[in-house]
Amino acid sequence: MEERPVDEFDYGRAVYEPLTQSVRQLIDATIRTEVGEDTVAKVQALVDEGARLLSERLVPESFGVQYTRDGRGMPWGNAIIGLRNPIAPPLVIERNRDGSVWCDVELGAAYEGPPGCLHGGISALILDQLLGATAHRPAQPAFTGTLTVRYQRPTRLGRVHGEARVVRHDGVKTYAVGHLENGEGIMVVAEGVFVRPAGRA
Ligand SMILES: CCCCCCCCCC(=O)SCCNC(=O)CCNC(=O)[C@H](O)C(C)(C)COP(=O)(O)OP(=O)(O)OC[C@H]1O[C@@H](n2cnc3c(N)ncnc32)[C@H](O)[C@@H]1OP(=O)(O)O
Incomplete structure (x- = not known):
């Protein structure tokens, strides 16, 4: 061996x-x-x-x-x-003491959608992971049930800051919100429902 x-x-x-x-x-x-x-x-x-x-x-x-x-x-x-x-x-997610999370990430040519801008699916992917990470409890994984993304302005490629936090729990469901921002302000906001499947919670 x-x-x-x-x-x-x-x-x-x-x-x-x-x-x-x-x-x-x-x-x-x-x-x-x-x-x-x-x-x-x-x-x-x-x-x-x-x-x-x-x-x-x-x-x-x-x-x-x-x-x-x-x-x-x-x-x-x-x-x-x-x-x-x-x-x-890769996204490196940092966790605050209150369970909220954040990341700073550099996104280059491989993540392009509109010319010079971040692909909307990549924004959603980052927010899915961020919101999922704040909703996560050890040994009680929560799956994304619903993720709603609002693209407020095109996000230029480059450095992006993301944040997410839990707003409430309701039984097996955890509700979380988050956003992506850069030097131009808040560009994308998201809210999500994360569900701990029956039998696995
Ligand atoms: C440190 C680690 C960090 C980890 C971060 C992870 C981030 C990445 C997360 C993902 O990308 S996960 C992958 C994408 N998601 C999936 O593939 C989930 C696919 N769907 C499922 O597996 C099931 O549909 C799901 C677990 C979401 C729900 O199935 P259940 O059979 O457990 O739900 P059930 O029907 O018993 O309903 C339980 C409650 O959840 C609600 N619910 C069910 N599906 C929902 C849904 N899709 N959206 C919102 N709410 C939902 C449902 O209304 C109900 O509410 P009430 O308790 O108030 O009655």
Whole structure:
């Protein structure tokens, strides 16, 4: 059996996070490059070789949430916070003492919708995760039941600040609100109902 370091979280982070960050740079450069076709073909061959090497051993399906032996969750494939997911910015969510949450994130060319602006689906994705994180209780996961998003103004690509907080609980339902803002003000607001499924709460 393979010898695993005691701290799998730190080991995994040290090994995979730099790779993920390199692939994020690759995604950005793939979108914005203006080099000639010979260079594009050369890079494609290198990328194909990298994918071939990484594919020599894969988990059978998606990554899921793997746990360290001391119980720490590693949602590293997650589409928005995944440490091993190059399409995740990634979002790093901070929690205040009152349970509200916030994040600061840099969103570049890979997240474009209208020219120069953040794609509305990405705004909704960030808000879904933020509102879900504030609604979350340990060992009582809450699923997004309904998420309502109001796009007040186009959000320019670049640095975005997000916040979310719980406004009330009603049985298995938790109601949360949040917003995204930048130097131009509050751009997107959201409210959501998060439901703890019967039998799993
Ligand atoms: C640190 C970790 C941070 C984690 C953050 C996570 C963020 C990401 C969150 C997601 O993206 S989750 C993925 C997207 N969501 C889903 O896939 C959910 C799919 N839907 C379901 O699984 C079920 O429909 C659901 C769990 C939402 C509800 O099923 P139940 O069978 O438990 O609901 P039930 O019919 O028993 O109703 C319970 C209560 O919830 C209400 N309800 C049910 N579905 C609802 C809904 N969709 N929206 C709002 N309220 C809903 C329902 O009216 C009722 O209210 P009352 O108690 O007042 O009668």
